[in-house]
Amino acid sequence: MLSGKRLLVSGVATSDSIAAAVMERALRAGAEVVVAAYPRDVPAVQELLSDVPGPPAVLALDATNEGDLSALEEELRHRWGRLDGALHAIAFAPRAALTSVMEAPAGDVERAMRTSVWTYAAFGRLLSRMAPPSGASLVGLDFDSARAWPVYNWMGPCKAALRSLNGYLARDLGPMGVRANLVAAGPLRTRAASGIPDFELLVDRWKRQSPLAWDPTDASSVADGVCFLLSDLARAITGEVLHVDGGAHAMATWLQDPPAEMQGKA
Numbered sequence: 001m002l003s004g005k006r007l008l009v010s011g012v013a014t015s016d017s018i019a020a021a022v023m024e025r026a027l028r029a030g031a032e033v034v035v036a037a038y039p040r041d042v043p044a045v046q047e048l049l050s051d052v053p054g055p056p057a058v059l060a061l062d063a064t065n066e067g068d069l070s071a072l073e074e075e076l077r078h079r080w081g082r083l084d085g086a087l088h089a090i091a092f093a094p095r096a097a098l099t100s101v102m103e104a105p106a107g108d109v110e111r112a113m114r115t116s117v118w119t120y121a122a123f124g125r126l127l128s129r130m131a132p133p134s135g136a137s138l139v140g141l142d143f144d145s146a147r148a149w150p151v152y153n154w155m156g157p158c159k160a161a162l163r164s165l166n167g168y169l170a171r172d173l174g175p176m177g178v179r180a181n182l183v184a185a186g187p188l189r190t191r192a193a194s195g196i197p198d199f200e201l202l203v204d205r206w207k208r209q210s211p212l213a214w215d216p217t218d219a220s221s222v223a224d225g226v227c228f229l230l231s232d233l234a235r236a237i238t239g240e241v242l243h244v245d246g247g248a249h250a251m252a253t254w255l256q257d258p259p260a261e262m263q264g265k266a
């Protein structure tokens, strides 16, 4: 499905990372992959990939840093000369921004937005410069931001902004043949998830609400959705949000957890 594609995969930190599952599926589907990891994570990611046959190169990237972004572009130009697709799997918010919307200091909110939202536009800019004439595909990762969750706090508005930005990138990149799409994943136990206070409430919600069984330890279904969007099978899809969440987003909240007065009637 991805044979001949040269892809940048960001956001690999541990074997549980969604990006690690994407990298594995993309390689299996025939892609050439370069991994971008946060500088502090590079040695661990190199160790993680040492078992992968012909392991992908691991480049250091703080995606909030313009110098790192320029160095990444230079390295990809030198290595490949073009880029057919990129996975943006980057998010971060300081603890205070994940704990309270009203008490979080403005600086923490700015850092969360810059890391989790602005960097998606930076990846769009990279593809606008490096896509071949046949086009390219940018994919980011969303968590359903249509409603307020009992947890998640400023990461909710970050994801809502990401979703809005996705439409603007589709607008600006479309004339170059570059697509921009998001995959809205159900909850998965990753390092980023472990930083979200009471994340298990989301896992519990999915257990009750998702019509398909949802395994919070298995990112492979999300990775397959990402690979589809990176492939030519999705050549006419842009500005889209593909839910790979077991169907939870489509269910009314009380369907499997009816209010007391509805017990026995639903």
Ligand SMILES: NC(=O)c1ccc[n+]([C@@H]2O[C@H](COP(=O)([O-])OP(=O)(O)OC[C@H]3O[C@@H](n4cnc5c(N)ncnc54)[C@H](O)[C@@H]3O)[C@@H](O)[C@H]2O)c1
Residues within 6 Å of the ligand: 010, 011, 012, 013, 014, 016, 017, 018, 019, 037, 038, 041, 061, 062, 063, 064, 088, 089, 090, 091, 092, 115, 141, 142, 143, 184, 185, 186, 187, 188, 189, 190, 191, 192, 193
């Ligand atoms: N885990 C979930 O339940 C879930 C659900 C929906 C969406 N997502 C999204 O999936 C994406 C990947 O997260 P994950 O759950 O795989 O966790 P993860 O911790 O494995 O990945 C997050 C990655 O972001 C990277 N990162 C943070 N700041 C960075 C920076 N300044 N520059 C470069 N990289 C930086 C980290 O190094 C890490 O590799 C995120 O956008 C997250 O919001 C996660």
